Amino acid sequence: xxxxxxxxxxxxxxxxxxxxxxxxxxxxxxxxxxxxxxxxxxxxxxxxxxxxxxxxxxxxxxxxxxxxxxxxxxxxxxxxxxxxxxxxxxxxxxxxxxxxxxxxxxxxxxxxxxxxxxxxxxxxxxxxxxxxxxxxxxxxxxxxxxxxxxxxxxxxxxxxxxxxxxxxxxxxxxxxxxxxxxxxxxxxxxxxxxxxxxxxxxxxxxxxxxxxxxxxxxxxxxxxxxxxxxxxxxxxxxxxxxxxxxxxxxxxxxxxxxxxxxxxxxxxxxxxxxxxxxxxxxxxxxxxxxxxxxxxxxxxxxxx
Amino acid sequence: xxxxxxxxxxxxxxxxxxxxxxxxxxxxxxxxxxxxxxxxxxxxxxxxxxxxxxxxxxxxxxxxxxxxxxxxxxxxxxxxxxxxxxxxxxxxxxxxxxxxxxxxxxxxxxxxxxxxxxxxxxxxxxxxxxxxxxxxxxxxxxxxxxxxxxxxxxxxxxxxxxxxxxxxxxxxxxxxxxxxxxxxxxxxxxxxxxxxxxxxxxxxxxxxxxxxxxxxxxxxxxxxxxxxxxxxxxxxxxxxxxxxxxxxxxxxxxxxxxxxxxxxxxxxxxxxxxxxxxxx
Numbered sequence: 001x002x003x004x005x006x007x008x009x010x011x012x013x014x015x016x017x018x019x020x021x022x023x024x025x026x027x028x029x030x031x032x033x034x035x036x037x038x039x040x041x042x043x044x045x046x047x048x049x050x051x052x053x054x055x056x057x058x059x060x061x062x063x064x065x066x067x068x069x070x071x072x073x074x075x076x077x078x079x080x081x082x083x084x085x086x087x088x089x090x091x092x093x094x095x096x097x098x099x100x101x102x103x104x105x106x107x108x109x110x111x112x113x114x115x116x117x118x119x120x121x122x123x124x125x126x127x128x129x130x131x132x133x134x135x136x137x138x139x140x141x142x143x144x145x146x147x148x149x150x151x152x153x154x155x156x157x158x159x160x161x162x163x164x165x166x167x168x169x170x171x172x173x174x175x176x177x178x179x180x181x182x183x184x185x186x187x188x189x190x191x192x193x194x195x196x197x198x199x200x201x202x203x204x205x206x207x208x209x210x211x212x213x214x215x216x217x218x219x220x221x222x223x224x225x226x227x228x229x230x231x232x233x234x235x236x237x238x239x240x241x242x243x244x245x246x247x248x249x250x251x252x253x254x255x256x257x258x259x260x261x262x263x264x265x266x267x268x269x270x271x272x273x274x275x276x277x278x279x280x281x282x283x284x285x286x287x288x289x290x291x292x293x294x295x296x297x298x299x300x301x302x303x304x
Numbered sequence: 305x306x307x308x309x310x311x312x313x314x315x316x317x318x319x320x321x322x323x324x325x326x327x328x329x330x331x332x333x334x335x336x337x338x339x340x341x342x343x344x345x346x347x348x349x350x351x352x353x354x355x356x357x358x359x360x361x362x363x364x365x366x367x368x369x370x371x372x373x374x375x376x377x378x379x380x381x382x383x384x385x386x387x388x389x390x391x392x393x394x395x396x397x398x399x400x401x402x403x404x405x406x407x408x409x410x411x412x413x414x415x416x417x418x419x420x421x422x423x424x425x426x427x428x429x430x431x432x433x434x435x436x437x438x439x440x441x442x443x444x445x446x447x448x449x450x451x452x453x454x455x456x457x458x459x460x461x462x463x464x465x466x467x468x469x470x471x472x473x474x475x476x477x478x479x480x481x482x483x484x485x486x487x488x489x490x491x492x493x494x495x496x497x498x499x500x501x502x503x504x505x506x507x508x509x510x511x512x513x514x515x516x517x518x519x520x521x522x523x524x525x526x527x528x529x530x531x532x533x534x535x536x537x538x539x540x541x542x543x544x545x546x547x548x549x550x551x552x553x554x555x556x557x558x559x560x561x562x563x564x565x566x567x568x569x570x571x572x573x574x575x576x577x578x579x580x581x582x583x584x
Contacts, residue, residue, distance in 0.1 A: 008407035014492055015405055015551060022398035022463070023413060029460045030420055033435035037427070072480050089331060096328045108328070110568075115335045117517045120562050121538045122557040126338035129345075129554075136341065184335065242424025244524050249545065259426040259524075266430055266528070276434070279427040286422055 014089040041276035051272060059277035068261065075257040076285075078172070078247075079240035086187040086236050087229070089180070094191035094228075095221075098198075109192065116185035120265050124249055127181050131250075133165040133176060141166065170252040178246040183239065187232045188287070194228020195221070238286055258282055339561060346554035363555040373556055376540035383451050383536060384519040384572035391515040392508060394459065395466025399507075400500070402467070403474045420461045421468075429528035432457045436529060443531045450534050457529045458519045465518065466511035473507030513571045519562065 008015040008267025039053050041060070046052035062068070097108045113122060131137050142163040149160040168174060202224070206216040222229070244259035251257075258278065346364070350357035367373055402414055420428065437452050443450065477500065485495040523538040530539055537560065544553050 005406040006404055008405045011405065015401075015407065019401045019405070019407070020400060022394050022417070025394055025460070025463070026416055027436075029456055031416065033431035034419075034423075036434050036438055037431045051412050085367075089334075092324060092327045093331050096324050110572075111332055114565070114568060115339070117521075117558070117568060119521050119560055121523050121541050121545075122560060123339065125541065125553065126342040127559065128545070130338045130341055156312075173454075181334070181338075182332070200501065209407060238422065239424070242426055242427050244541075249542075259424065260428060262426050265520075266433060272434065275430060279430050282424055283427055286424065290422065 024089050037276045037279055040273050041280050043272065043276075044274040045273065059274045060246075060281070062274060063277050070262055071256060072258050072281070072285075074200045075241055075259075076178070078176060078255075079237050079243070082176055082183060082240045083187070083233055083236045085176070085180045087233065090184060090187040090191055090232065093190050094195050097188075097192050098195040109189075109250055112185050112188050120182060120245060124178060124245055125184060127178055128169060128250060131168040131177075133167060135168075137168055138165045169250055170255075172251070172255045174250040174252075175247050175257075177256045178250040179240050179243055182243075182246060186235045186239070189234055190231040191225065191228050194225045194231070196226050230293055230296055234289065238289060241285065242282060268283060343558045343561060346551065346558045348551070352571075367552045367555040367559070370552060372535065373540055373544075373552070374537045377556070377559075377572040379451060379534065380520055380537035382448050383455050383458060384453050384516050386448075386451075387462055387519040388512050388515045390455075390459050391462035391466050392512055395463040395511055395515075396504065396508060397460075398463065398467040399470035399474055400506075403471055417464050417467060420464050425461075425522075425524040428457070428461060428545055429525040432460075432525060433528040443533075450531075453531075454526055454529050454534060454536065457525050458522060461522075461525065462515040462518050465514050466508075469511040469514060470504055470507040473504050477503050479510045509571065509574050513567065516567065520560075520564075531581050 008019075020211055032093050040051060042057070043053040044056055044058065062148045093112070096186040097112070100108055129135060142165070145160065150151075153159045153291060198221070202220055203216055205214070206220045211219070242259050244263060247255055247257040247260055248263075251260075259282075262275050262278045262282070265271045265278065269275075345356075347359050347361065348356055349360035349362070362557050398417060402410070402417075407413075432453070441453050443453075445452070481503075482495050485499045486492075490498065521538070523542060526536050526539055527542070530536060537556075541553055541556065544550065
């Protein structure tokens, strides 16, 4: 940073001109709505359209019942699995972009970013069309099945039964696949920016000194890219944990995530105080994740 | 394979390894195949999506004659435009505020400003639903004022992103330039307009692009803030996908995808591939 910060007292007029609008907006249209939700979470339904803020903890007590706790844990598991798959798919991609020829690199990056700019709903819908019972994924699986059947007849065994399209959508598998599809760019970009800063001569040195590619990867690349991995994990895990659209459209009755339960409290179940309590529990969960991350990064002493 | 190569692969040329190339290729296929299939089959002359029956534009005609769909698209674009302009102003002011001044509770303000980025969409949507119900926000205003609730919600989650991008750009600004301008007699406003503003322009372009796409993309928060008369494009597509999948959705989606691609290329023209890649 060039130059010192100015004290607001010495520059009252410019400060007022610059700071008033953002602070005002933040206070009225962010802090106030969040505060109302927080207050509602200690309230109860007093009438059809009337909520009494009575300071009750009943909503939080209900949220810790096994029914809701299990959905919460399941959301966490689904989000963690999504993040892990994104990391496994994304790391080699980020490596490839880092070591690509300079003229190719921006285009590869753009290739990763373009889906990120495309409408989430359209992307989910496009994936759903591919995964439907008449979609191409089923056609592909059917082709493999027939191939296997033909191989069996070759060795003189009974052919398999005819292929019946399987239901790929509306289950937990579909939710995880959908979340991976949507969040993959989130993972690749921070990984790339960490790998890009990495001193490539360290890798060369490790290879020259006789370590294999795998050993170099595990002992040099991964530790040095750790801040990027942590950032990528957080940036994928947090939105995946609060995902609404993917489980809603691609999940079945048993693959609801916490966001779907919250939505139901506000639309069909019409229990706003309970929904408010669940929302705040989700926000607290985010805070815990972020606190864990900042502990991790202060340990590794990241210098940006 | 090695026989066909003129130069041997250097140790660090991971990108030239076959498995690496196929990995990247498969990932790109995974990312783009659904979208490409969707776009190709929006021209398909068949209700069922799988078999190619011949080229047609009739679903585009249908989509463009579907008044509620067009209205939703116009609403979405209007909201995205308004949200972008206002987010740019508020975001740039916020960035300059944090960059330039020392003031009490600065850490608190800074932390609060990053919250709309972190708080899950569903919680923000719920908060706006309760807020606008609580303050009795009028819902029967004439167009485009009836979009005000959604626009306000969008500005709230867009402007912190703009502030972040602009602030990153401000870090490279040499404050002496501004001081020199003032020494030479420029007023506060002139120094801002002629020295600071040109410097942060790339940040503003990137921020505007980000805000526009975030606003156009948003479903969850809009879902909670929109009334029956204020349907946006994602909300409309959602109800169409939910209740009956029609090829019209394919056509409408293709239009929006093309719009995104065009926007991206405009941004590329303005900033170059590198500039765009670096701001993210």
